[in-house]
Amino acid sequence: MSRSIFPAAGPAAADAGSGTLPHPFDAAVALQERGEGRFGGQPHPGWHNMVGPFGGITAATVLQAVLRHPARLGDPVSLTVNYLSAVQDAPFEVEVTPVRTNRSTQHWTATMTQAGEGGAAEPVLTATLVTALRRPTWGATDMPMPEVPAPESAGERVRFKGAAWVSRYDMRVVQGGLPTVLDDSGDGSLTRLWLRDAQARPLDFPALAALADAFYPRAWLRRARLVPAGTVSFTVYFHADAAALATVGDGWLLGQAQAQRFSNNFADQTGQLWSQAGELLVTTHQWAYYKE
Amino acid sequence: MSRSIFPAAGPAAADAGSGTLPHPFDAAVALQERGEGRFGGQPHPGWHNMVGPFGGITAATVLQAVLRHPARLGDPVSLTVNYLSAVQDAPFEVEVTPVRTNRSTQHWTATMTQAGEGGAAEPVLTATLVTALRRPTWGATDMPMPEVPAPESAGERVRFKGAAWVSRYDMRVVQGGLPTVLDDSGDGSLTRLWLRDAQARPLDFPALAALADAFYPRAWLRRARLVPAGTVSFTVYFHADAAALATVGDGWLLGQAQAQRFSNNFADQTGQLWSQAGELLVTTHQWAYYKE
Numbered sequence: 270m271s272r273s274i275f276p277a278a279g280p281a282a283a284d285a286g287s288g289t290l291p292h293p294f295d296a297a298v299a300l301q302e303r304g305e306g307r308f309g310g311q312p313h314p315g316w317h318n319m320v321g322p323f324g325g326i327t328a329a330t331v332l333q334a335v336l337r338h339p340a341r342l343g344d345p346v347s348l349t350v351n352y353l354s355a356v357q358d359a360p361f362e363v364e365v366t367p368v369r370t371n372r373s374t375q376h377w378t379a380t381m382t383q384a385g386e387g388g389a390a391e392p393v394l395t396a397t398l399v400t401a402l403r404r405p406t407w408g409a410t411d412m413p414m415p416e417v418p419a420p421e422s423a424g425e426r427v428r429f430k431g432a433a434w435v436s437r438y439d440m441r442v443v444q445g446g447l448p449t450v451l452d453d454s455g456d457g458s459l460t461r462l463w464l465r466d467a468q469a470r471p472l473d474f475p476a477l478a479a480l481a482d483a484f485y486p487r488a489w490l491r492r493a494r495l496v497p498a499g500t501v502s503f504t505v506y507f508h509a510d511a512a513a514l515a516t517v518g519d520g521w522l523l524g525q526a527q528a529q530r531f532s533n534n535f536a537d538q539t540g541q542l543w544s545q546a547g548e549l550l551v552t553t554h555q556w557a558y559y560k561e
Numbered sequence: 562m563s564r565s566i567f568p569a570a571g572p573a574a575a576d577a578g579s580g581t582l583p584h585p586f587d588a589a590v591a592l593q594e595r596g597e598g599r600f601g602g603q604p605h606p607g608w609h610n611m612v613g614p615f616g617g618i619t620a621a622t623v624l625q626a627v628l629r630h631p632a633r634l635g636d637p638v639s640l641t642v643n644y645l646s647a648v649q650d651a652p653f654e655v656e657v658t659p660v661r662t663n664r665s666t667q668h669w670t671a672t673m674t675q676a677g678e679g680g681a682a683e684p685v686l687t688a689t690l691v692t693a694l695r696r697p698t699w700g701a702t703d704m705p706m707p708e709v710p711a712p713e714s715a716g717e718r719v720r721f722k723g724a725a726w727v728s729r730y731d732m733r734v735v736q737g738g739l740p741t742v743l744d745d746s747g748d749g750s751l752t753r754l755w756l757r758d759a760q761a762r763p764l765d766f767p768a769l770a771a772l773a774d775a776f777y778p779r780a781w782l783r784r785a786r787l788v789p790a791g792t793v794s795f796t797v798y799f800h801a802d803a804a805a806l807a808t809v810g811d812g813w814l815l816g817q818a819q820a821q822r823f824s825n826n827f828a829d830q831t832g833q834l835w836s837q838a839g840e841l842l843v844t845t846h847q848w849a850y851y852k853e
Contacts, residue, residue, distance in 0.1 A: 346793075346827055346848070347793065347794050347827075347848045349641040349643075349689065349794065349796065351641075351668055351689045351691065353660065353661040353663075353668045354661060354663065368645065368672075368684050368687060369645040369646060369683075369684055369685075371645075371646065373826075374793065374850065376643055376645045376684075376687065378670070378687055380660075391661075392660050392661055392668075393661075395660060395668065395670055395689050396689075397641065397643045397687050397688075397689060397794070399643065399793055399794060399848070401826065401827070401850075403825040403826050403827070404825060404826055405825055406823075406824075406825055406826055406851070406852065406853055407784060407788075407823070407853060408822070408823045408824040408825065409750075409783055409784075409822070409823045410821070410822045410823075410824075411749065411750050411751075411783070411819065411820050411821055411822065412821035412822065457703065458701075458703050459703075491701055491703070492699060492701075501638075501639065501666065501691055502639050502641065502689070502691060502796075504641065504794075504796055504846060506827070506829045506846075506848045508821075508822045508824050508827070508829070509824075510824075510825055527703065528703050529702070529703055529704035529800075529833065529841060529844045530700070530701070530702045530703065530704065530800045530841045530844070531698075531699070531700045531701045531702075532698075532700040532702075532800050532801075532802075533695040533696060533697055533698050533700065533802055534665075534693065534695050534696055534698055535638055535639075535693070535695070535798070535800070537798045537800070537844045539831060539844070539846075541821065549821060549822045552821045552822070552829045552831070552846075554796060554798075554831075554844075554846045556638070556639045556691075556798045558666065558693075559698070560698065561698055561699060
């Protein structure tokens with residue numbers, strides 16, 4: 270396929286005529302509808318990671334495409350995104366397909382493509398998502414929010430020069446920050462931190478998906494060494510419904526992440542996001558590649 | 562598509578001419594190769610659940626199709642299976658596609674179809690999988706096996722008349738068995754049990770995928786009430802490589818599963834499988850629908 274199927278799209282296009290700059294998150298997930306479940310977009314420089322865009326913003330963009338699909342039923346309840354290769358700083362296309370619509374659940378597949386060598390469209394991401402109409406039921410929480418100092422008493426705001434996306438969030442580490450002495454002396458993989466948008470924005474499902482990926486590689490902490498590492502597969506379960514998100518607004522979230530095992534190039538991460546009021550909004554899991 | 566694209570396939574076909582009955586697991590994951598990544602199969606009556614086949618055996622069947630694909634690179638490292646609707650007791654076709662092959666990782670998508678009303682092929686499952694060539698690296702385990710009584714000292718073997726697949730395993734509950742008094746009095750969602758094949762069989766990746774789904778719905782335990790429930794999305798991360806599986810052979814595994822939250826029709830489950838020697842083989846997550 271010729272490279273011309275990937276016309277420019279991005280913050281400038283999204284903002285055309287609005288007169289005010291959109292929030293950096295909205296700019297990043299802006300998509301051009303092309304019909305039949307296809308949407309064009311472009312990585313936003315404000316969300317760059319060390320190689321390609323922050324994985325969380327890419328996952329959010331895929332979810333945004335589902336939310337904009339005219340056949341969508343209900344709100345997001347789960348997503349799994351697999352990163353096939355680094356997303357290039359070039360136009361992409363997301364295609365989302367409602368493969369099965371039941372009475373109260375709807376199953377989606379998604380693919381993101383970019384022009385590869387020679388101009389042919391190459392897949393860089395695959396995903397499956399579920400949306401659903403939810404009804405009030407019996408409920409219970411078996412993972413209470415840990416007792417931690419309030420955001421105002423937590424550490425200083427996290428800065429990380431190598432990755433622009435870190436500046437999009439206000440993150441205050443409570444436990445398990447990025448090691449400052451890299452001497453292979455790490456002994457645990459648990460991080461707890463408060464986080465929210467640096468520029469206030471009411472929480473929605475795509476934003477929550479991105480926030481669920483805001484933890485740096487567990488291997489860096491566990492080993493106290495910045496080995497090459499990247500997410501291979503990323504899953505988010507949305508316990509929160511739209512009403513719960515509205516209650517949170519632009520408030521702080523408490524994030525927690527921990528690995529269970531590192532072995533022969535791969536490690537897992539299991540995590541949670543609570544509202545400051547202690548509601549468990551999201552549980553999340555990922556599978557990461559690492560070297561050395 | 563006409564129903565004739567789903568010819569009979571199953572234990573009888575797989576066993577033709579061998580002279581001995583295959584192990585029930587091998588019979589269940591037997592597939593007829595149809596070329597271009599397509600494989601035909603049939604649910605095995607020995608693995609029936611209350612509605613359709615046990616989800617774990619269905620996931621194992623999809624993984625088996627990947628393992629039989631001639632272009633496969635390396636061993637399984639992760640899989641996510643989404644259950645779109647109950648699998649019918651009728652022929653199915655699995656199609657697996659290597660969407661991207663990198664130097665050491667390979668990404669797959671998969672779809673299972675069955676003939677729907679009018680005979681057209683309808684998707685009943687979608688999946689993404691990753692296989693990889695693994696190399697020895699630094700490693701660590703942050704989720705040690707809990708201290709529990711040995712299998713011989715654990716409870717009696719689990720029996721459950723409503724689901725044939727339960728008899729395929731020898732399961733001995735240590736904690737959190739199926740409630741015997743169903744009175745809404747549950748107060749936790751943690752189950753720990755020893756499990757292995759009832760008919761001994763050396764552990765392989767598809768078997769491990771099935772075992773990771775061997776926990777009954779967390780909502781039944783947490784609430785002490787057998788509400789309608791079913792898995793929507795199921796993820797397995799394979800920490801164990803082929804050498805680790807060979808070490809386990811047909812030995813006992815310790816399984817652990819727990820929910821983090823139940824809310825408005827959906828609940829998560831996070832789980833682990835260790836070898837009896839204490840090696841963490843698998844971490845697993847699922848997202849389940851429940852009513853009431």
